Amino acid sequence: AEKYRAAAGVVARILRGAKPAEIPVDYSLRFRLVINERAAKAIGLQIPQSVLMQADEVIR
Template identity: 45%
Template sequence: ECTAGSRGFEKIVHRAGEHKIPVISQMPGAAQKGAILSMEVDPAEQGQMAAEFAARILAGKKPSQIPVATPKRVDLIVNLKVAKTLDLQVPFPVLSAATRVLK
């Protein structure tokens, strides 16, 4: 995790909270740091995918010939404590889709 990025994110969450603005992020750990929603991909899987792309390119394949890949799993994390602080109701379909709910 990038410490500078983390500090910047915490400032964003703090400032947004002052104005009752929800924060949604894809940064790992964002929901634990105050985002109402976070969509996270396993960093190891991202690294594996990047390595596979690099190997194909090094083997002579043009990047434009490599199809776009999507991660096998994306975690949706909902922070209900933040939702309550912001006086927001998280819709049931979002809660149902969540892989983790922070209370």
């Protein structure tokens, strides 16, 4: 939701006349690691337990 609010702010600035090339790029500092174990297994990918433990969410 945070990214959508930021995007809406950029759109609002453009609609008010700002030049898109002059609007700074907003880089996210928060990332989530989500692993889909079923998809990984379907393509023959084994996810190490150490990586699974670091994941914010594991889809089983």
